[in-house]
Amino acid sequence: MDTNTNYVMDTISHSPSAFIFGACCVFYLVAYPIIKYYQDPKGLRKYPNMTLFSGISDIPFMILAHTGARSRELIKIHKKRPVLRTGPNTLSYTDPRAIKDIYGHGTKCTKDGSYVVGAGSHYHLADVVDKSDHARKRKVLSSAYALKNLEGWEHKVADKTARAIRHFDKCCTAPLASNRAIPAKEDVNLDYRKWMNFFTLDAIADIGLSEKLGFLDRGSDEVMGRKTDGTRYECNLRECLYASNRKQSLLLWSYDYYKVIDKLANLIPFYGRLGKLGAKWDGVPLDLSYRRLERYRAGEKLDDFFQALMEDKNGNPNNLEMGEIVAEVSIMMNAGSVTTAVAMTNIIYQLLKNPEIKKKLVEELDAALDDENEDEDDDASEDPFAAVVSYDRVKHLPYMRACLDESLRLFPPTPHNLGRQTPPEGANILGDYIPGGVSVGMTALAVHWNEEVFPEPHKFIPERWLGEEGKNNQPYFLAFSAGARGCIGRNISYLEQAVVLASVLRRYEFALPHPGWEIERREGMNWLLGDMPVKIWRRQRVTA
Structure with a gap:
């Protein structure tokens, strides 16, 4: 034997505990999963595997997540296989009829282990699993998210729209020449x-x-962010938030080992950087919560979500723990900004890619708003606050809502499989009995890009949301999930999208860097979009 071999054998002979530990690790991580696969206690071997080893390990799905195109690649693998086993205890569906069984109001399925292992010290409304606790939270928060409250807060949306318009005005250039399709490079100066x-x-x-x-x-x-010891620091919110989003989207999928994998991954520089930025993000909602709580304790009665979180409509305190308050502020700042920003970017992108549809939408807006008098138009030309369109004027415009919904269908801000777990007694999905404790779900793209449900699914066709066809398509619209666990913030998202879209289309024209330009999309927990540089100029409206 050579020197190295002698050293190894000598170490083993003097360290039997190390050898036993190593053997146990190999058995637990390799042999045991294989044995469980062949024992098949839940009868899942009858479903085709996503890859050769998907029935044994979650690693293949984690590898798929690293492509940045998790849902898109998954539905390709799903071709002719409506049910796939994507992990030892996970099934993925594409048949639209499964929506009711998995996500519908009558389902007994609960949120799966991904929400448990991804949660912080306290659950928030989006990740709480227990149905009674979810009902309690929803009761507390539903008044805050009610449409009548949101419309009362429209002035805050209008204020932010005007501030965006003020910057857009500064970026405006001369109109694009009618004989040019590509704007001058120096004119492409706004990252929408x-x-x-x-x-x-x-x-x-x-x-x-x-x-x-x-x-x-x-x-x-x-x-500003805040550490648990009270010290504060400065950071870039978007960088930290999206780093946290991306790291979780890469590593989350092995629920039993996620906590360990997440910590070990920090030893690798790429994940370590994401982890450090994610930790900084955690301190942002913490700092915001402390500052707002100080104002509340000082007696300020402010018309906002936090006030509704702290007290019911009769002024009785909800007596929430600080950890729960921070959790709710965190998901509000996260889900309340990321998904709507994606949606607002996507709709302008789709309209610029489809100028005839954009023209039709602008005509609808002009017809609805051109009864404003000339003085108001003159004021709007100089005052960005006067240029903001009232939500009440546009919220019922059918073609605008159809454009928003079609953009959300084509690229839902949260495309991935929202996992649900079957109840202990099991559940019937598509008439097939699935034992208890199995994670089931479907990516929104599986339905939204299903040509049997939505003909020509990759085309931007707002007309599919009008009239009877639009009503018939609603059950297959998963941009905000479905059932009792559907997104509570959909009303505020539509309000923000409608006000901004109407206001900017009335005031501006846009051009992409060139006709073939495509926006970069990477799938995290939501779409992670690249920059969207545009040329912008003031629109010349023709009035009668």
């Missing part, structure tokens, strides 16, 4: 995606906490 994110963060902070972040005024997302 970034400014929509500034908008949604400023808006949700004001609506939720009466906090003026000032991102739209400064053109920067620098914000």
